[in-house]
Amino acid sequence: MVVVGGGTAGARLAERLPVTLLGEEPHAPYNRVLLADVLAGRYGPEVIALPRPAGEPARRGVRVTGIDRAARVVHCGDGSTVAYDRLVLATGSNPVLPPLRGLGHGRLPAGVHAFRTLDDCLALDGLVRPGVRAVVIGGGLLGVSAARALATRGAEVVLAQQGEHLMERQLDPEAAELLRRHLVSLGVEVHTECRVRGLKVASGAVAAVELADGFVLDADVVVLACGVRPRTGLAVEAGLDVRRGIVVDDRLRTSDPYVHAVGDCAEHDGRLYGLAGAALEQADVLADVLTGGTAAYRGTRALTRLSMDALELAAFGEAVPRPGDDTVRLTDATRSAYRKVVVRGDRLVGGVLVGDLGPVGTLARAWEGDEALPDAPLLHLLTHDGGS
Numbered sequence: 602m603v604v605v606g607g608g609t610a611g612a613r614l615a616e617r618l619p620v621t622l623l624g625e626e627p628h629a630p631y632n633r634v635l636l637a638d639v640l641a642g643r644y645g646p647e648v649i650a651l652p653r654p655a656g657e658p659a660r661r662g663v664r665v666t667g668i669d670r671a672a673r674v675v676h677c678g679d680g681s682t683v684a685y686d687r688l689v690l691a692t693g694s695n696p697v698l699p700p701l702r703g704l705g706h707g708r709l710p711a712g713v714h715a716f717r718t719l720d721d722c723l724a725l726d727g728l729v730r731p732g733v734r735a736v737v738i739g740g741g742l743l744g745v746s747a748a749r750a751l752a753t754r755g756a757e758v759v760l761a762q763q764g765e766h767l768m769e770r771q772l773d774p775e776a777a778e779l780l781r782r783h784l785v786s787l788g789v790e791v792h793t794e795c796r797v798r799g800l801k802v803a804s805g806a807v808a809a810v811e812l813a814d815g816f817v818l819d820a821d822v823v824v825l826a827c828g829v830r831p832r833t834g835l836a837v838e839a840g841l842d843v844r845r846g847i848v849v850d851d852r853l854r855t856s857d858p859y860v861h862a863v864g865d866c867a868e869h870d871g872r873l874y875g876l877a878g879a880a881l882e883q884a885d886v887l888a889d890v891l892t893g894g895t896a897a898y899r900g901t902r903a904l905t906r907l908s909m910d911a912l913e914l915a916a917f918g919e920a921v922p923r924p925g926d927d928t929v930r931l932t933d934a935t936r937s938a939y940r941k942v943v944v945r946g947d948r949l950v951g952g953v954l955v956g957d958l959g960p961v962g963t964l965a966r967a968w969e970g971d972e973a974l975p976d977a978p979l980l981h982l983l984t985h986d987g988g989s
Contacts, residue, residue, distance in 0.1 A: 602614075602618060602619075602620040602621070602685065602686065602687045602688075602689065602891060603620065603621045603623065603675060603683055603684075603685035603687070603688050603689070604620045604621065604622045604623065604688075604689040604691055605623050605665045605675065605688070605689065605690050605691060605692055605835070606623075606624065606625070606690065606691035606692045606693055606864070606866075607622055607623075607624025607625070607626060607629075607630040607659050607661070607691075608630070608633060608691060608693045608864060608865070608880070609632070609633060609634075609651075609864060609877050609880040609881060609884075610691040610693075610863040610864030610865075610880035610881070610883060610884045611624070611630070611689070611691035611863075611864070611884075612630035612651040612652070612654075612659075613651075613880070613881050613884035613885065613888075614689060614691070614863070614884045614887065614888055615630070615654035615655060615656070615659060616651070616652045616653075616654065616655060617655060617884070617885070617888040618655060618656070618888055618891060618892065619654075619655050619656030619657075620654070620655075620656055620689075621656075621657060621660070621683060621685075622654055622657075622659040622660065623659075623660050623663045623665055623675070623677070623683065624659050624660065624661050624662070624663065625662070625663065625664045625665075626661065626662070626718060626719065626720070627661050627662045628646070628661065628719050628720075629650050629651070629659065629661065630650070630651040630659060631646070631649045631650050631651055631719055632649045632650075632651055632877075633717075633718075633877070634877050635648075635649040636649070636716070636718075636719065636721075636722045636746075637716075637746035637747060637749065637750045638750070639719070639722050639726075640716075640722050640725055640726060640729075640747065640750040640751070640754070641749070641750035641753040641754065642753065642754060646719060646722075646723070663677050663678070663679065664677065664678035665677055665678075665835060666678050667835070667838060667839070668688065668835055668836075668838070668839040668860075670839055670840070670857055670859070670860070672684075673685050673686070673688070673859065675688065685859075686859070687859055687860075687861065687891060688859060688860045688861070689860075689861045689862070689863060689887065690835065690836060690847060690855070690860065690861070690862040690863075690866055690867075691862070691863050691864045691866065691880075691884075692831075692832040692833075692835060692836075692864075692865075692866045693831075693832055693864055693865045693866060694717075694829035694830055694831050694832055694865035694866065694875060695717070695829060695830055695832055696715035696716070696717045696825060696826075696827070696828075696829055696830075697825075697827045697828045697829060697830050698715070698825060698827070699738065699797070699825065699827045701797060701798070701799045701800055702798060702799025702800065702811070703799045703800030703801060703802045703807075704799075704800060710800065710802045710805060710806055710807045711805055711806035711807065712728065712806050712807040712820070712821055712822050712823060713800065713807050713822075713823045713825065714822075714823070714824060714825070715824075715825045715826075716743055716744075716747045716824050716825070716826050717829070725751075725822065725824065728821070728822050729751060729754045729755075729756050729822065730754070730755065730756075731754070731755030731756070732755065732756070732757060733755075733756045733757065733821045733822055734756070734757050734759075734818075734819050734820050734821045734822070735751045735756040735757065735758045735759070735820065735821065735822040735823070735824065736758075736759045736760075736761060736810045736818050736820040736822070736823050736824070737751070737758065737759070737760045737761070737823075737824045737826055738761050738797050738810070738823065738824065738825055738826065738827060739761075739762065739763075739825065739826035739827045739828070740760055740761070740762025740763075740764065740766075740767040740768065740769075740791075740793065740826075741767075741768055741769070741770065741826065741828065742768055742770075742771065742905065742907065743826040744760060744762070744824070744826030745760070745767055745768060745780065745784070745907070745909075746907070747824045747826055748760045748784060748789050748824075749784065749787060749789070749909050749910075751822075751824070752784075752787045752788050752789050753787070756822070757788070758788065758789045758790065759789070759790045759791075759792065759810075759818050759820075760784065760789055760790070760791045760792065761792050761795045761797055761810070761812070761818075762791070762792065762793045762794075762795060763794070763795060763796050763797075764793065764794070765793060765794055766778070766781070766793055767780050767781055767784075767791070767793065768780065768916075771905045771916035771920065771953075772914070772916055772920060772953055773920045773921060773941065773953055775930075775932070775939055775941070776914065776916070776920075776939050776941070776953045776955050779912070779914075779937050779939055779955045779956075780912070780914065780955070781793075782937070783909060783910075783911070783912040783937070787910070792812075795812060795813075796812065796813040797810055797811070797812055797813070798811045798812060798813045799811050800820075800823065801817070807820055807821070807822070807823050808820065810823060829865065829875055831845065831846040831847070831865055831866045831867075831868070831873060832865075832866050833846060833847055833866060836855070836862070836866070839857075839860075841855045841856050841857060841860065842855065842856035843868075844868055844871075845868055845873055846862075846865075846866055846867055846868030846873045847862040847866050847867055847868060848868050849861065849862050849863075849867050849868065849869050849898075850869075851869075851897040851898050851899065852886075852887075852890050852897060852898070853867065853869075853883055853886060853887045853890065853898055861887055861890075861891075863880065863883040863884050863887055864879075864880040864883060864884070865880065867883060869883075869898060869900065870900060872900065874901055874903065876901070876903045876905075878901055878903040878904070879901035879903055882898070882901050883898055883901075886898040902917070902918070902968060902969045903917070904916070904917040904961075904965050904969075905917070906958075906961075912937065912955070912956070913955070913956065913958050914953070914954065914955045914956075914958075915952075915953070915954045915958050915961045915965075916951075916952070916953045916954075917951060917952055917964075917965055917968055918943070918949070918950050918951030918952065918968055919943055919950045919951035920941070920943065920951050920952070920953045921943075921951075922943045923945070925945075926943050926944060926945050926950070927943070927944040927945075928941065928942070928943055928944075929941065929942050929944070929983060931983050933956070936956055936957075937955070937956055938955060938956030938957050939953070939954070939955040939956060940952075940953070940954050940955075940956075940957075940960070940983045941953045941954075942964065942983065944974065947973045947974050948971060948972075948973065948974065949964065949967045949968045949974060950968070951968070952964055952968070960983060
């Protein structure tokens, strides 16, 4: 069994099964979710290392350049080949680089970095010091985490979000406003509905960020947190079925029964997840499949959780109700606390909690299990025991 990719999904398989793990990065597999804590100085890189493989050590710095499905071998950038009986593509995703003036093609200007890998994190760590002017482009989970980490290090941070509010995929406007206030309290200047036009570059290094309205933000460092795109190049070149991601069935098989895909690169039932929870669940199902089990992957109901100093938040499912849904909200402005659940019929379909996360465990279990809610006033869902 050969696994291409040493991220969350690939490392989980290597932990469970004796596989040959080919990782492009020079580092041992690590927990990507904790990169912001490394940048903030809370952890050293060694702390976020993932468990060692069950079999041979991961081969680091190995870039797979092609797949020969007929011969069942993969070709590597160093000229070597690796034969397989079963191949698992866990190639993850690449950061999206927005079409901005000044980015050019190929190498980014000095001071401009994505925030996706440990190398990105270490490069930013070498640039950040108190008083450095940093602009984060993108107000999703990754951008918010990067902005908080940079502010913690003493940088003067501006967060530019094109959408109407922060973390639009997970939060409703009320919860996003509490998050915005918290970032502001940390010294982050937050701009929403803010479109970036381009970068100003001097002597090969970024000097400023230009907004669509003509306003210019001086910048020593720019972090691009504009989302990710599945890495499907190997699968496309090998002739596998690829749409937005590498298409897999309930057994995580691609269109070639000897090739599987898991994690950010995999598209199951028309859906891409891009979440660590889904990658781990897919890897666990595939570990069972590859050892003769009967497990099947039916999709992941993933909860997003973010801890930022004095602010904690959790979000799951559909935070925006449809017509006919029931919605219950509790707001405590003095404690910056907010809770909201969305109920459709007798099913919990989503929720957002900011501040006290007491009910989140029970709510998440009811949502993940798609269970009928107890016949009780909906307000009970937002008590500390989640209505149990």
